Every structure is written in structure tokens, then in C-alpha cells.
Amino acid sequence: MSPTAQRRLALKESNKSPIKRILTWLTKQTVLWSGLIIGIPVLLAALWIGILIWVWDTPEINKDFQDPANADLARDEKGALLAEAITYQFRRRLNDQGGWAPNDLVIFFDRNAACAAGVKGEPGGIWYVTTEIFEVFADRTARIGGSSQDDPRLTNAAKKFNYDPRRWGISWLGGADSQHEYELGFEDLDEYVKDLRAGNAVSNVRPDDLAALLTELGGQNGALDKIYSRLNDAAQVPPDERRHRVYSAICAAAVSADTLSVIRSAYGPDFEPDAVVALDEAIQDLYRVSQLYPPIVLNGADDSLWLVNHARNIAAMLSATFDPILDSARSLPGGEVAR
Template identity: 30%
Template sequence: MWPKRLSVSFGLIGRMGLGLLLLIALYIPVGMLWVHTIDDDTTVTPTEVPAGGSRAVAMAATLIERETITHRWTANDPFFLPGWWLDNMPEFQTGIIEALGRFSTEMMDQIGRNRGSSQADPDLSKAVDLLKSAPDIWLFDFTTSWAPTTSSDAKYRSAAKALRNYNQRLGQGQALFERRGDNLIALLDRITSDLGSASAVLDKQILAGREVFIDRRADNVFYGVKGRLYAYYLILRELGVDYQQLLRDREAFNAWTQMLESLHEASLLDPLIVMNGATDGLFAANHLATQGFYLLRARTQLREVSEILIR
């Protein structure tokens, strides 16, 4: 028979072990609930907008900082962190960064320089390069090196800093922001093209869903496109303020507002379960098709704005 003291010790160790196992079992699911955030707040406003700066550029920096600091970046979480087990939030965050990367590229090529006659702005160029970084790089990227590396979210935060530096210089008259119609048209055309690519992704997944009973990728595609549409809504809303005088002078303000309304509706789509049913089905909805409707309507309205600005 075990001595009483030894028996008590084994009992304590057993309870501690059981508690540890319970903690481990709850860590992932509770952590997932704690971390998971699809922040599609369309009332968010840009922070740190300097006098004479661009509200759209400030909004891009604000979104990056929110997704990498306030909510933390989840797309590069390793398997032992709760974020690794999520899929919708990483897709949403990645969609936002993809849209901001496109916007930053067009800022560098079309608006932040005299087209074809000047060098690219150094801060915009830096932001573009950083936003091209893959979203899933953690502290190590063993595909390139065994040494520690800069994580995706750290690079994105550096991109936000570069955008804010550009905006500060713009407010001080040391950077360019072309407010001509042709520069804005070029940017809108690139966004229109990107929305076309997003539409193709939706169409491909809708077709793929017909071949399976339960489409497990529908939600990934939905939230990736949702993140892109959400970011474009906020960027274009603030770009409308930056170009307010031009839009009013060209009588394009009403068309611009209608385009924003379509993007706003698309941004707020939030089904409890993303379904990819038959587009003419009676019982199962197709949320990808619904999202695609608003996307294509916004894309058509963007083209209408461009046509008005050309006149």
C-alpha cells in the first residue's frame, strides 16, 4: 500500500496533468473564437491625414495598421497558434492587402509622379515592394533560408509607414499627387481590371461547386473577394474626396456615388454559412453569385465614371 503522502502527490500530479490536457484541448477552439475577426466596418475613417495630404493614402495605411496591429495578422500563423486553424479571416485580410497593393502600384505609376517624365516616388515604390510580399511568411521561411526572416505583417507595417511618409511629404509640398482626369482614369481602369479578375475567380468556384456535394472552398473564395471589395470601397470613398472638385466639374459625382453604393453593398454581405448552390436552385442559396452581382455592377459603374471623365 502506498504511503499517504506519496498517494496525495500522485493525486495532485494526476489532477495537474488532467488540467493541462484540458487546457490544451480548449486552447485552439477558444483561441480561434478569440482571434477571429472579420472587420467589415464601413464607417471607419482614415487616421493621421496631414493638411494637404491624400485621404485615400491615409486610409490605405490605416487599414494595414488595423489588420496587422489591432487585429493581428493571421495568415502567417504557425500550426500551434489558433490563427492557423482559421481560414475566413486570413482570406479576408489577404484580400485587403491585395487591393491595397494594387492601389499603391497605381499611386506610384499614375498619380504620385508626372507620367513618363519623372522617377517613381521612393516612399510609394517602397510600399509597393513591401505589399508584394507573400502573406504567409512567419519568422522563418524555410523555402529560402534557415535563418530568421522578416514576417509578412512586419513588411506590411513598413509599407504603411512608407505611405504615411509619402503623405507627410505631400502635405509639405515635397511629393506629387496629380489631380488630372487622365491620371484618375488610369487608376480606375486598373481597379476595374482587378475586379474583372475577382469576378473570374468567383465564376471558376461557382463552376467547381457543381462537381461536389459540399463546397469547402466557397467560403475561402467569398471572404478573399470580400476583403478586396471592402478595401476598394474605402479607398475609392476617400479618393472621391481627394478628387471631389474634378468629379463635380466633370459632372461625375452622381455616378461615383452609385458605384460606391454597389461596393458598399458587396462589402456588407455576411452570410452565416457561405453556400455555393445552383444559381437557379430552390433550396440552396449561392452567395458567390450574389457577391458577383454587386461586383460586376460596381465594375460597370466604374467604367461609366471613366467614360464621363473622358468627355
């Protein structure tokens, strides 16, 4: 603005009455503070939504596990896909958001800890269900030739995956580092899967092996039954543990759904038609649980009846999958002992 224009503007302002000057000042202040009052909460809300999306990550659904073409794969390809499905959520949680140790140590990542390493003595949903199912897989579904000897790489991977998820340290200084142990386990698993697809390893998944996997998932005292029991007891535990159990169940459902998806898609011809329908229903229900968005769970205080009811509702959804899973197991040769 030129000096002449500035002088004219100053003269114009000086000629205004005091009332007009006060009204002008109030108008400017109103506009300014209205913008701040509206803008700051909007910015904070946007920031909070961004944090929720980043921190409370919903488990992924891998569509490859549900591909009907899996039924046409060779036996070794099916075994490799099953191994990948069982460990998919475990690997993803290990590799995302800075690795396993930060999820375990940083309290702000409360849900990630409940999903992975566990909180206050509660086992993490992903870690617990993965290790339970993988032990059955390593023990029954990957024999060397026609002998009863397990593949040593799977046996070692199962041991590494069972390492206490709450132990953390610097491995090269002799510390107890759970993330390092899990990575060693995945090295053995990946080597087995690579050899399997190259024809240099064996996958011998028989119907009775599938029945054993299904029983471990949906049977009495199986992996999901333990998660279900913890949800049903939500009213009896200290308030700050209730939310952890809900988070753990959400992530446990994802591991179970991935495993069932490959069993259904790759080994579907081994089942009776009614059993396939039952598996489809169980998979749908488990994936529905796995996609419950965590901010829903944040409603209400930890000691509220609302959260207890939420835990019970998820427990009911999980329990609805038990009979379909066990009925499918019983329809297989060697599955009559499923309970």
C-alpha cells in the first residue's frame, strides 16, 4: 500500500465515531475467536482420528486364503499356504508399527500389546492362538517321507514362537529378546515353505490332521475356548483387564479365520457338503469379530456394565463358531474324537 493510501485509510479511521470503532473491533474479535473455537476442536478431532487409525490397526483379511482355486493346488502348495495362513497375523504384527518390542513396551499401544505380547499376565490373542495351532501343524502335518519324524525346521520354529512374548532385551548383548527369537523362527519356517514349493520338503496333510487342527481351534479347552472363557469371566477380573481381553479376542479371531479359510478353500473337497457350509459360516463370523473397530470398545469406563456386555457379546459370537468347526472335524475320517 502506498503512503498516500495509508494516510487516507488512517484519516478515514480517525473520522469514525467511537461506537463504530468499537463495533469494528468486536466484529474482528468475534471472527477471530469463532475461528479458533471451531477450528481447534476440528483439528484435535482430526488428529485423534488419525491416531486411532494408525495405532488401533484392524487385522487384515487376506483374500488369497479364500480363493476357490486353492483346491486345485498341488499337495505341497496347499501345505505351504496353510503354514502361511496360520502365521500371517503373527508375522504382520511382528513387522508393523516398529516391531514386537515397542508394541509390548509402550502403554499407548495398549491394543497392540493385548493382540501381540499380552498385558498383565493375559496372553496376547495373536501370539496365543498362533502358537497353539502351529504346534499341531508342526507335529502332525509335515512329516519327512513316510516316517513319523517331524521336520526339524518346524519343530524349531514352534519352539521359537513359544518364547515368552514379554521378554525384551538386546540380543547381541545377551538380552532376552522375544522379537529376535520370533525372527529366527520365521527363518526356519520360510526355509521349509520355500523347499516345500520347490519339491524339496514334504507336506502330508491328511484328513485326520485337518480334524486335529479344527479341534484345536473350536474344541473343548482349545485355543478359542480359552479366549471365550476369559471373555465370559470379564465381570470377575479387575476393570483395567476387561478391555485387554476384548482386544485379545478380536485379534485371536483373525488368526482363526485365516486358518479356517485355507482349510476350507484348499481342502474343501475332503469335507462333506454340509461341513463346507458350516465352515463358511464360522469363517464369516470370525472375520466379523476381527473387524470390530476398537474405538467402539472405548465407549464407557473400564468398570462399566457396557464393557462387560460387550465382552459377553463377543464371547457369544465366538461360541457360535464352535459347533460348526467341530461338526466339520467330525465329518472327516479320524475326526470322530473331536469334542
